[in-house]
Amino acid sequence: MTLSPAAAIDEPSHTQRGSAMDAALSQLADAVRLLGLDESTHRTLASPRRSLTVSVPLEREDGSITVLQGYRVQHNLARGPAKGGVRFHPEVDLDEVTALAMWMTWKCAVVGIPYGGAKGGVRVDPAQLTRRELERVTRRYTSEILPLIGPERDIPAPDVNTDEQVMAWMMDTYSVTKGHSVPGVVTGKPIEVGGSAGRAGATSRGVTIATLAALAGAGAAPEGRSVAIQGFGKVGALAARFLQEQGLRVVAVSDVSGGRYDERGLDVARLVDAAREPGYRLADETAGSAVTNDELLAMDVDVLVPAALDGAIREDNVDQVRARFVVEGANGPTTPAADAVLAERGVVVVPDILANAGGVIVSYLEWVQNLQSHSWSEAEVELRLADLMRRGYEDVADLAASRGITLRQAAHVIGVGRVAQAARLRGLHP
Ligand SMILES: NC(=O)C1=CN([C@@H]2O[C@H](COP(=O)(O)OP(=O)(O)OC[C@H]3O[C@@H](n4cnc5c(N)ncnc54)[C@H](OP(=O)(O)O)[C@@H]3O)[C@@H](O)[C@H]2O)C=CC1
Numbered sequence: 001m002t003l004s005p006a007a008a009i010d011e012p013s014h015t016q017r018g019s020a021m022d023a024a025l026s027q028l029a030d031a032v033r034l035l036g037l038d039e040s041t042h043r044t045l046a047s048p049r050r051s052l053t054v055s056v057p058l059e060r061e062d063g064s065i066t067v068l069q070g071y072r073v074q075h076n077l078a079r080g081p082a083k084g085g086v087r088f089h090p091e092v093d094l095d096e097v098t099a100l101a102m103w104m105t106w107k108c109a110v111v112g113i114p115y116g117g118a119k120g121g122v123r124v125d126p127a128q129l130t131r132r133e134l135e136r137v138t139r140r141y142t143s144e145i146l147p148l149i150g151p152e153r154d155i156p157a158p159d160v161n162t163d164e165q166v167m168a169w170m171m172d173t174y175s176v177t178k179g180h181s182v183p184g185v186v187t188g189k190p191i192e193v194g195g196s197a198g199r200a201g202a203t204s205r206g207v208t209i210a211t212l213a214a215l216a217g218a219g220a221a222p223e224g225r226s227v228a229i230q231g232f233g234k235v236g237a238l239a240a241r242f243l244q245e246q247g248l249r250v251v252a253v254s255d256v257s258g259g260r261y262d263e264r265g266l267d268v269a270r271l272v273d274a275a276r277e278p279g280y281r282l283a284d285e286t287a288g289s290a291v292t293n294d295e296l297l298a299m300d301v302d303v304l305v306p307a308a309l310d311g312a313i314r315e316d317n318v319d320q321v322r323a324r325f326v327v328e329g330a331n332g333p334t335t336p337a338a339d340a341v342l343a344e345r346g347v348v349v350v351p352d353i354l355a356n357a358g359g360v361i362v363s364y365l366e367w368v369q370n371l372q373s374h375s376w377s378e379a380e381v382e383l384r385l386a387d388l389m390r391r392g393y394e395d396v397a398d399l400a401a402s403r404g405i406t407l408r409q410a411a412h413v414i415g416v417g418r419v420a421q422a423a424r425l426r427g428l429h430p
């Protein structure tokens with residue numbers, strides 16, 4: 001057995017995309033100002049409650065050992081147990097995971113579900129792992145974060161490059177230590193082991209509801225409106241399908257390899273089916289014509305849905321963005337500097353903590369079903385999802401209109417305000 005250096009731990013990351021934590025802190029500071037909160041409350045809300053950094057030794061198929069870095073951050077627990085996904089990506093670091101955990105806190109508060117915020121991740125490129133290696137990474141990472149997680153403490157879920165299978169391995173690893181099945185420890189599981197109907201498409205359904213609400217708010221009918229979607233994974237692919245079902249014209253989609261464009265509208269159903277194949281890349285498609293990710297972000301479309309990573313729309317490319325609506329399927333896709341430019345130009349930006357909340361809403365419904373040993377139909381889950389999304393959107397849009405602020409500012413005022421109020425009632429800070 002040979003020991004190779006700790007690959008992928010020390011590479012620089014976010015060089016282009018900027019610091020996610022700087023973005024999250026800047027949004028928090030704006031909300032604190034709008035709410036008139038005091039300095040000690042600001043300091044408390046800016047600080048993660050717990051951050052765990054773990055080493056995840058991985059025995060590769062060739063017998064060598066690589067030591068990966070993993071994280072789980074619980075940002076705030078004032079409103080309930082911590083909730084948030086797990087990301088496997090080569091650029092995961094503590095800065096990004098902490099920002100994502102903070103955004104989870106505000107997101108759960110905005111849509112009124114009883115959770116605090118958390119996020120986790122492993123700094124690894126899963127495309128370089130065999131399935132057995134992926135399982136080993138998942139199980140070892142789960143073992144290392146065991147002191148933090150549990151159905152009443154912190155409930156992980158899928159995020160970038162993790163899926164139902166990864167959740168099943170996490171659930172099994174945790175359950176083995178308890179001596180019985182504990183389905184409520186993770187959400188986004190396969191239905192066969194306690195997952196919920198409707199979770200797979202939940203984030204995309206929420207993005208669709210948010211898009212329709214934004215269009216309606218501007219008096220624009222959805223039929224025929226053009227959409228470009230960056231990211232063709234769990235969120236982007238099904239958002240393309242659901243938006244098309246609502247009459248919008250999906251003219252461009254992309255993954256990390258690049259994208260495809262057709263002004264008349266792409267055959268989304270075929271692309272979604274094709275993308276189920278392992279190793280699928282949109283760059284290898286023949287539909288429409290090729291576009292780069294930069295070109296897709298600059299398209300003259302009605303709606304742009306960034307559904308990949310944070311920092312996609314930045315100061316250096318925001319001037320090229322021509323969409324009238326930006327609906328943030330991804331977490332943190334627009335940097336604060338770019339956000340200010342879009343606001344100045346009157347572009348309607350539906351912020352991540354509202355637009356992509358459908359996923360955690362149905363995770364909540366899954367957890368409720370697990371705790372009560374219930375199993376609801378897809379129709380029932382979708383009704384509850386739509387109700388919570390619409391109420392969240394209305395709260396945010398009403399506040400934005402009444403105070404003359406952006407949807408992002410309003411969402412943060414509501415989210416941060418609810419968390420600050422819960423903390424105050426519990427006596428967690430002055
Ligand atoms: N899954 C969920 O329930 C939720 C996810 N989100 C957020 O939505 C976003 C997408 O998550 P999800 O769909 O789950 O992740 P997936 O891993 O399923 O999909 C990510 C997609 O983004 C693409 N991508 C990655 N990097 C880039 C890049 N630099 N440029 C263009 N495309 C890129 C990937 O391409 P490729 O496959 O080729 O690598 C893939 O198509 C993330 O920001 C996540 O935090 C938010 C709420 C809930």
Ligand SMILES: O=C(O)CCC(=O)C(=O)O
Nearest residue numbers: 084085157159359360363
């Ligand atoms: O479903 C969940 O618990 C969280 C999903 C997530 O990671 C997110 O909303 O960013």
